[in-house]
Amino acid sequence: MLARARAPYAFLAPALVLFAAFLAAPILYTAYLSLWKVKVSGLGLGPDARTEVWAGLGQYADALSEPDFLASVGRVALYGLIVVPVMLGGALLFALLLDAGRTRIGPFARISIFLPYAVPAVVASLLWGFLYLPRVSPFVWVLEHSGIGAPNLFSSQLVLYAVANVAIWGGTGFNMIVIYTALRAIPSELSESARIDGASELQIALRVKVPIVRPSLIMTFVFSLIATLQVFAEPMNLKPLSNTISTTWSPLMTVYRDAFTRNDIHSAAATSIIIAVATFALSFGFLKLVGNRAFGQES
Template sequence: MTAFPTTTRTPRTATRRSAGVPYSFLAPALLLFAAFLAAPIAYTTYLSLRRTQVTGLGLGAGSRTEVWAGLENYTRSLTDPDFLPSVYRVGAYGLIVVPTMLGLALLMALLLDAGRTRVGTFARTAIFLPYAVPAVVASLLWGFLYLPRVSPFADLLHALGITPPDVLAGSGVLWAVANIAIWGGTGFNMIVLYTALRAVPRDLYEAARLDGASDVQIAWRIKIPIVTPALIMTSVFSIIATVQVFAEPMTLRPLSNTISTTWTPLMKVYRDAFTRNDVYSAAATSVVIALATFLVSFGLLKLVGSRAFHQEDRT
């Protein structure tokens, strides 16, 4: 009988193979990240540094060529008279949406966690349901509710002898857009905060009640400090969504004369890219918006994140 040679694996070979196993699991996610996130960002940055050079009358095969522009597109984007007003509008929009939405979400999460209601499942579903409605559909729904000529609320106010306000005119449009975001985003943030509250050991609440603490004191001194990391996370998500607001004002624009094509920075990007056919300026504005989003989010995490997460570790 012929003996077959046996292969032996050295410890170094086995270590190399085991070290490559995590990368094989990460490979699909890394490929998707590179193809659908990193590559578009790199290409957008590349376009922001280019421009079209026109020779002659701009007719013919070689009359339009793409050349290096440096920071010219960024200069044009930042000095555009429509850019800063759009930033101010988004800032005012964020000051309305983020505190109101997170405050309502926290209040509803605390009420549901208190266990004082028998319709907890129905309440959670009803509060979360608006988040499942697409932003375009929600904007159309609220847009027709805002219009005095077709809104049932306007008929009710007329029956009471009250003239309904036109919220889509003047400065009221800012509150109209903010209301749609609050209506749609409160449920998601409530679920995140409520989930964090349900993870808190009930022994802490029982010990506090034995010490004579009321429900309000328990919520203020125990529940809110413990869910602060979740509150910071939802704040970051809400700020990112605020900077990227687009669907609501874009959908309401045909219903209002006060929403311009540059009402928000992303609407300006859309106008430059698809109306003016200036993809280079749109790319530069997109990069500026992305950097601003990163700086604001990173600044918020550095300002309050370490303190909150360290507090969570201590608890």
């Protein structure tokens, strides 16, 4: 009897050990590092010139008052206002088109929509980066020979949209699959009843299907929100191709600069904790705001 009671814990033990070793312990160590700072004496030379001293919450205050970090937060907020609605709107549209009985989308079109998600973010960023460069982009060549002026997507006014385009291109397919899976679980009798009552395909989509898959829409929104706050690969890989993307373009790029360029691991740790807390607060707050209305129908 005792062995049977311990069996579930034996099965959970490997996952718990991995969670503690590779997730919980690094988080605790990062929080510990964020409470210290390096004090430099003299010119910073010699074995005792750099010492660690207790900083308390001073690193957090410095991070929250740093202009570069605050500018990166505002930049990513605008980036999210572009990426999240466009990406989820496109994913919902494609999912509804795939689910509609009268719309015939072949296997090639389905694979074409989902395939960008299978491309790693680093590869996708470099691919789009070279498509943006005027000297090597085939699109720029076609536009110029057609008498149409090609915009410089790496300009300071358009670089935000250039980075957002990479994220939209790569994330729409994944969100489409999530929403489409939820649509396939809807009983066909609901759509048939609405169709018999004279509802059009558009009315069926907006008044029958979309309300039912609302939990999936909320889930994809939370995933997209987290990915937006943690954007790193796209601007980091586009940065060598343009001088309009700074080393602090996004909050995670600020962490990378502090840790690996300035060699200030304590400031990077504090900024990382701030990003993690902000991500948790926004995700949890959004779920609390819409959770009862969205998931109440399933209880």
